[in-house]
Amino acid sequence: MKKTIASILTCAFFTVGHAQTSAGKLLLENLDNPAGIMEGQPRFSWQIQSKQRNTLQSAYEIKVSSGKNIVWSSGKVNTDSSVHVAYKGSPLVANEKYQWQVKVWDQNGKSAAWSAPASFQMGLMSPGDWKAQWIESGITEAPSRPSQLFRKSFSTGKKIKSATAYITSHGMYEAYLNGKRIGDAWLTPGWTSYNKRLQYQSYDVTHLLQQGANTVGAMLGNGWYRSVLGWNNNGNIYGKTLGLLMQINIEYADGSKDIVATDGSWKSETGSVTYSEIYNGETIDARKEKLNWNTNNHDDKSWAAVQVKNYPLTNIVTTVNEAVKKQESFKALKIITTPAGEKVIDFGQNLVGWVEMKVTGKAGDSVLLSHAEVLDKKGNFYTENLRAAKAQNKYILKGGSSETFHPYFTWQGFRYVKVEGYPGELKPEHFTAYALYSDMKPTGIFNSSDSLINQLQHNIQWGQKGNFLDVPTDCPQRDERLGWTGDAQAFSRTASFNMNVNNFFAKWMRDVEADQIDGLVPHVIPNALGKDGNSAGWADVATIVPWDMYIAYGDKRILATQYNSMKAFVESVRRTTKDDLWNTTWHFGDWLFYRPFDDNDGSSAVTDKHLIAQCFYAHSTQLLINTAKVLENTADVTTYTNLLQRIKAAFNKEYVTATGRLVSGTQTAYVLALQFDMLPENSRQQAADRLVENIKRYHNHLTTGFLGTPYLCHVLTRFGHSDLAYTLLMQDTYPSWLYPVKMGATTIWERWDGIKTDGSFQTPTMNSFNHYAYGAIGDWMYRKMVGLDTYEDGVGYKHIQVKPHIGGKFTHASASLQTYYGTLSNAWKKDSAQISMQVEIPANTRATIYIPGTDISKITESNAPLSSSKDIKVTGREDGYIVVETGSGKYSFAVKQ
Incomplete structure (x- = not known):
């Protein structure tokens, strides 16, 4: 196919003249100059750069070197492949640094110069590469479970050529070398199914290490490892005790090597972070800070010896996705005195992260920062929708000069911050909000002639930023913040336009597979809620996201990696069906669909949950067939093609009348039946017309929920009703995409009417104002509106x-x-x-x-x-x-x- 494309374009279009062609923007495993690679055959990508029209690559050559030694040369390869080209040289060595370059030939056979070199470094590739031991604190833990400090002093007697630190932990960590923070990542080691997949991070620390005396230190917090997650005081999911695993691989100028690693020689203490939980927030008592604890200038004689633990290292994997980092900063727009007399800062944007505060006061002065997304209709601070989450950070001053505070192991979702106890005058310049999210490269830009639609796009992007915090969470503020699978699958294609989410989802999908139970997919990943799962449209994340990533990025490896997971899920559904109908298990259904107040005509938007399930069962089976074709698994193509025919036949027998009506006459029912080709081809146009009738019955408003909304406008456009898709897009009264925009939203709401027209709130127990699922309309805007x-x-x-x-x-x-x-x-x-x-x-x-x-x-x-x-x-x-x-x-x- 690739040679055919090249020859067609060359014959049809190319003119005689040549323009300079080059290769640039080199990536390895979709990353710039990455470290910590564990993949034995990492993949190279590059861009062909030319101002000439109709430029194609006809061949490439890659060379990979270590120092002065070339470890692989591909030779000239005649192909137009320039994305995800796999390494095929001799085995790559753990901890080794490599450089690579590529040379390309254009469609006329003219070669470009070698590209500028790019680099990558292998990580620790097997348990045997780890010389470090797990260590835990030797101090009896207080009931508040304060953060723990670890340190070790060591000496390097030679000139240092390079040094790499490899770090992971039970709990979250921050690491330091000679008083300087290692790296710029936050909330490390990230969230995975820890007992099966615990990530480590790799850092170049050459610039932090010094010849002679050195001190390495780390601070640990509860993080996802043992914070309460979900409800019913569900803590200690992965373990009760924090721990550190860290080693620094050092290479000296003379070629000799050394390793500094966690072992029994390290010491432990507690410091200024006296309390830290994800939902409730953090308390920092600066009076308890151990001065210079992570430098050579600290006496640690009173510190306790650590405990060495012999935990297995087989679950440790490298980090393949982008780390969480500090992103945009926001100055306080204004300080409000509410009708209740409270001092509240407005940052102007609903964001996810934390506030950095500067303050001067006396020792023991205490400042409490509380966080909220909205103010109530009277203008007062509103936190009822946070449920049990306190979302408060408390800072106790040590006194004297100006002090700066921010949390370490927690975050909040907020626009407004209530300040209590601040000593002196409260000024906007004392507060800066920082957004935290996974450091995915922005890739998509959308703009239009309508300012409300442009604000909708802004809200879609900020909903993604706030909830793509190492895992795709449902919401970032209340006592939840979990990787809900239904939200993620609904939004994944939209997400792939706004940012490069290839690695983000590749990492998360491995945890989907890790947490599957006999193929069943839990409702949240990582699974913090137990054994419940396989809800239609939620569990289908196992098939939908890998296929979406393949389509968006041409990444065949994610299909190969996830194929067993995809197949296991479809089989887990098949085992529960009767007469090929998936109607024997519980489902969320079309979550948070519009419920009309006046149902006199019997047209309620309630869609039969088992009808929905049958549609998604067919869709996942179709995606499994598609994947089997890509992977050339002909036996499975035949098996599941036959199954799909039976699924659709069962659907038409059970849910379609003799005249072609669906037993649920809702928008979602018709949308899913049409999107997934459940109906015979000669019945589809009349079904689309019935969908149009339904929309008009609701005065050109949508009634769909989480499962119907992503496909609504796509189906209308497919069947010749783009005019109605535009009408729905531009509708600005409830329920619609623009209603929240007109109500002042800066992110996507969980509910169509999170704030009602009279300024009151929807049910506070489920009313997030940063919940990206309905932002899936972005996919239609990018792929259909602009095209x-x-x-x-x-x-x-x-x-x-x-x-x-x-x-x-x-x-x-x-x-x-x-x-x-x-x-x-x-x-x-x-x-x-x-x-x-x-x-x-x-x-x-x-x-x-x-x-x-x-x-x-x-x-x-x-x-x-x-x-x-x-x-x-x-x-x-x-x-x-x-x-x-x-x-x-x-x-x-x-x-x-």
Whole structure:
């Protein structure tokens, strides 16, 4: 296929002239110059950079070296593959640093110069590479379970060439070398199914190590390991005792090596963090700080000896996803005195992270910061929707000069902060809010002529930022913050536009597999809630997310890695079915759908949960078939194709009347039946028409919940009703996407009416104001409204579709996406005279572009008739579009009205 694409484009389009082609933006395992690689055959990606239209790669050569030694040279490989190219050299060595370069040839056989070198470092690849021992505190723990300190002094007598620290813990850790913080990651080692998969992080600490005396230290907090998670005081899920595992691999200038590792020579104490829980917050008593405890200038004679533990190392894995880091900062917009007389800071944005406070006062002065997302209708501080979570940070001053406080092992979801006990005048400049989220690269930009829609996009992105904190959480503020599977699957494709979530989801999906119980998928991952699972639309995360990542990034490995998990889930459902109907287990259903207050016409939006389950059963089976085809597992293709036919036949027998009506006449029922092709082809258009009737019955409002909403506008567009999809998008009264925007939302709400029209709140026990699931409309905005998509014969935007659906009252809309190949973008404008499209296609790809119009003579490209372009091939007309094929480059189309 790849050679065919290259030859087609070369024959059809390429002109004689050459432009300089080069390779840049080198990635290994989707990361820039990463460390801690455990994968024996890591994958290389690069971008072809050229200003020439229709540029393709015809061949590449990769060389990998360690020092002056070349450890692998691929030789010239004739292919257009430039993404996820696997290493095929001799075995890579633990802790070793490597450099790599790539050279490419263009479609004319002309070679570019070698790229600038990139680097990667292998991690500790097996339990035998760990020389460190698990250590735990030797101090009897207080009931408040304060954070624990560990330290060791050591000496290096030679000139240091390089040093790498490998660290993990039971609980969260912060590590230091000679008083300096190691790395810029927070909430490490992240959250996984710890007993099966405990991540370690790798840090280059060469610049922190000094010849002579050194001190290494670490501070541990409860974190996800033993904080209460979920409800009913559900703590100590993974263990009761904090522990540290750390080693520093040192290489000296003379070639000799040394290791400093946790063992019985370390010492332990407690410090200023006297209490730390995820939901309740943190208490820091600066009077209890151990001065210079992580430097050479501290006497640790009173510290206790540590306890060495012989825990197995077989569950330890490297970190493949981006770490949580401090991101945007927010100054206090204003300080409010509420009607209740409280002092409240407004940061203007509902965010996830914490507040850093500067304060001067006397020893023992205490400041309490409480966090909230909204104010009530009277303007008072509102925390009832946090349920049992206190979400408070308390700081006790040591007195004297100015002090700075922020928490270490917790975070909050908030826009407003109530301040109590602050000594002196409360000033905005004393408070800065920092957002925390996984350090995924921003990839997508969307803009339009409508300011409310632009704010909706802002809210979608900030909902993702706030809840993509190492795992895809449902909400970040109340006593939950769990990796709910239904939310994640509904939003995963939208997420892949806004940020590069390839590694983020690859890591999380491994925990899905780790926590499956005989194939059954728990409701939350990591599983903090017990044995319940396999709810339709939640458990289907096992199949939906791997396939979404494959489509978005062309990442075949995630399919291979997750295939057993995908198959085990489908089999776990099959075992519970009767006559091929998944109607024997409990399901959440179309969670938080719109419930009309007036149901006199009997058109309630309640959708039969087992009808929903049957649709998702079919969808997961279809995705398993798709994956089996990609992996060339022909036996499974046959087996599950037969199963899928039976699933759909059972659906039509059980849930469809003789006249083609669904037994649940709701929007969600018709949306799912159409999205997943549950109905015979000759019945689908009439089902789509019934969906339209339903929407109009609700005065052009949606009634869908978590499972129907992501597909609603897609189905309307697919069946010729893009005008109604636009009407729903632009609806600004309840229920709609824009209603929260008009109510002042800066993130996506959990409920359509989290704040009612009279300013009162929905049920406080379930009313998050930062809950990204309904933000899945973003996927329609990016892929249908602006039209940026990828074909399945060239996943990961190797074969691109640009097909905008222009409508509504918009005069323009644009989107750009940073793909692995480069920038893909489209910007359309419409006025009475013409429709224009500015399109950019990255090098080493091809595109099928749909230009709105039916008369080729009225279309120009770069101010010349379309028919005269040598770089573009017109292939036909389709549904009101002129269809063209192009290669890379920038194109300016105009269609006269």
